[in-house]
Amino acid sequence: MNDKYIDWNDLKLFLAVAREGGLSAAARSTQRSPATLGRRMHQLERVMERELFHRHDRGYELTTDGKALLEEFTQIEAQILRQTAPLSTAxxxxxxxxxxxxxxxxxxxxxxxxxxxxxxxxxxxxxxxxxxxxxxxxxxxxxxxxxxxxxxxxCRKLSRVEFAPYATKNAPDLWIKVIANTPSAGWLNRSIGNNIVCEVNNPRSSLDLAIEGNGIALLPTFIGDMHPQLLRVGKTIEELSHDQWxxxxxxxxxxxxxxxxxxxxxxxxxxx
Structure with a gap:
């Protein structure tokens, strides 16, 4: 390492950029501009004499050195937080x-x-x-x-997770479609066509709508069986069954x- 001074604030900013995966998101959490963050990350790399990020149009990806630095300083950060926490919470x-x-x-x-x-x-x-x-x-x-x-x-293996359709007794024969990046949402997108009452972008909203009698929700059986208002209105979807760890x-x-x-x-x- 050369004799340039490392600004500890740059290490805090590094944690934000590394965790957010880019300058724009990190700017919101640090209240610094993307241009300032980009300049400070370049300065940190020059002082440490190593490349910490691969810079892409889609964001900042950590290099091997960057990943190692993130892991080390995450542990240091946790120790600092424990040492500086008020006694009531420490x-x-x-x-x-x-x-x-x-x-x-x-x-x-x-x-x-x-x-x-x-x-x-x-x-x-x-x-x-x-x-x-x-x-x-x-x-x-x-x-x-x-x-x-x-x-x-x-890890420890837990019980197997299964999914099935649920609805109230007099609910319409229409599905509540979930728009999300989950296997169950993908199954709905492939399987139910236009037989839908509405779309939601939060899986939990499909449960609330089903309980109110608005349609059929695809739910894990451990969730659907928990609510006495809901009935299984179809078989479990085998392709969605999986172990949980x-x-x-x-x-x-x-x-x-x-x-x-x-x-x-x-x-x-x-x-x-």
């Missing part, structure tokens, strides 16, 4: 649980099975259809539809708060 461990819409819905509905008034753990639910990075600590516990292959992850970092699995939550979540899914 003693309460935070566990971020990442899951899709439906699994998050179940976890929230059965929060009583995950925590108790005596529990010292603060749970943060992160509802995302995309997979968040556990190595970068975007989540501590995550749900996956396939067994992970990364060496640093450990509970995943965490191998370094976190022995933390008391993580170990306890993994056991409680596993018990919850044994009921469905």
């Amino acid at each position: 003693l309460r461990p935070l566990v971020k649980i990442s899951a899709g819409t439906w699994t998050t819905h179940l976890l929230i509905k059965r929060l009583d099975m995950l925590t108790t008034p005596q529990s010292n753990t603060l749970i943060r639910f992160v509802a995302e259809e995309k997979i968040l990075s556990i190595s970068h600590r975007e989540a501590v516990i995550g749900f996956r539809n396939q067994r992970p292959t990364e060496d640093f992850l450990v 509970l995943v965490t970092h191998h370094e976190d699995r022995y933390l008391p708060e993580v170990r306890s939550l993994i056991q409680r979540i596993s018990t919850l899914f044994e009921c469905y």
Whole structure:
């Protein structure tokens, strides 16, 4: 490394650009202009004498050096946050649980099975259809539809997930179509044609519409069976059936708060 000074603020900006995948999104979260961020990233690369990003029209993609820097400084950031947190929160461990819409819905509905008034753990639910990075600590516990292959992850197989159509007794024979990047939304797009009552861009909205008797929603059976107003109005869709895996970092699995939550979540899914 040369004798140029590294501005620690540039490292904070690097974290934002790396996580957002581009300058425009990072500009919104950092309140800096894209031009300023681009200039600061170039300066950081010159000082560190390594290329951190591949720059494309579609955004900023991390190089191997960039990925290594992101992982190291994510851990440093977490340590700094723990050390500087107010005493009232510093003693309460935070566990971020990442899951899709439906699994998050179940976890929230059965929060009583995950925590108790005596529990010292603060749970943060992160509802995302995309997979968040556990190595970068975007989540501590995550749900996956396939067994992970990364060496640093450990997993536990949960009950199998199945999908079926649900509606109220007198609902019209029309589908609620979901516009989203999910396998179930893809099946609806291929299978129901124009036999629809409306479209939604949030899977959860299809449940709300079905409960109100507006049409047929394609739901995981663990969600549809939870609501007594809804009836199965067709067979399970075999091509959408899949195993579900509970995943965490191998370094976190022995933390008391993580170990306890993994056991409680596993018990919850044994009921469905």
